[in-house]
Amino acid sequence: TQLLEQSPQFLSIQEGENLTVYCNSSSVFSSLQWYRQEPGEGPVLLVTVVTGGEVKKLKRLTFQFGDARKDSSLHITAAQPGDTGLYLCATSPRGSYIPTFGRGTSLIVHP
C-alpha cells in the first residue's frame, strides 16, 4: 500500500486545456511537496505546502493542501507543451526523516 496515492496515473491533453491532479493519503502530514520531473532529468521542486487549506500559486499552477492535511491537488490552467512531465508529490511521515514519493502523474500536453 502506497503512503501517497496519486491520480490519475496518466493524462494526455491538448494545449490550452485545464487539468487537476491529486495526491491522497489516509495519514496526516505536517507538510507536502510537489515536484516535476521532465524526461531524462531529475525531479525539481515546485512547491511546499505546510498549512491545512493553504493555496499557493506558481504562474499557471495552483497548489492546494487539504484542510485535514491528508490530501493535495495541483491545478494547471491553460496547459502548455512545456508542462509535460511526471508530477510527483512527496512527504516524510511524522517522526521520520524518510522521504516518501507518490508514483506520480505522467502528463503529456500536445501542441
Next chain:
Amino acid sequence: DSGVTQTPKHLITATGQRVTLRCSPRSGDLSVYWYQQSLDQGLQFLIQYYNGEERAKGNILERFSAQQFPDLHSELNLSSLELGDSALYFCASSVGAGGGIETQYFGPGTRLLVL
C-alpha cells in the same frame, strides 16, 4: 542545472558484477540522498547521509552500500547485480539534515542496465 553532479550518466554491466555510482552535492549542502527509480516501483528512497554520517535508511538491499566522504561527495556501491537492479539512480542533496519541508536538489541520474 541543480548543481548536483552524478557520474557516470549511463552504465551497462552484467549480472553478478559490482558498480560504483558517484555523486557530488551542491556547494554548501551537507545531506546526500540516494534514490532508485523504476517503472514498476516509482521513486524509492534508499539512504541518506548527513555530514558524513548515515541519517536515514529506506528499502536498501544488503547488496547495496553507500558512504559519504569528508569532502561530502558520496558513492553508492551495487554488488552481485541482478537484472532487476536495472533502473535510474538519482542522487539529491539538501542543506540540512532533512525532514518534510527541506528542498532536495536532484542530480541528472545514472541509468544502469544490467544484462
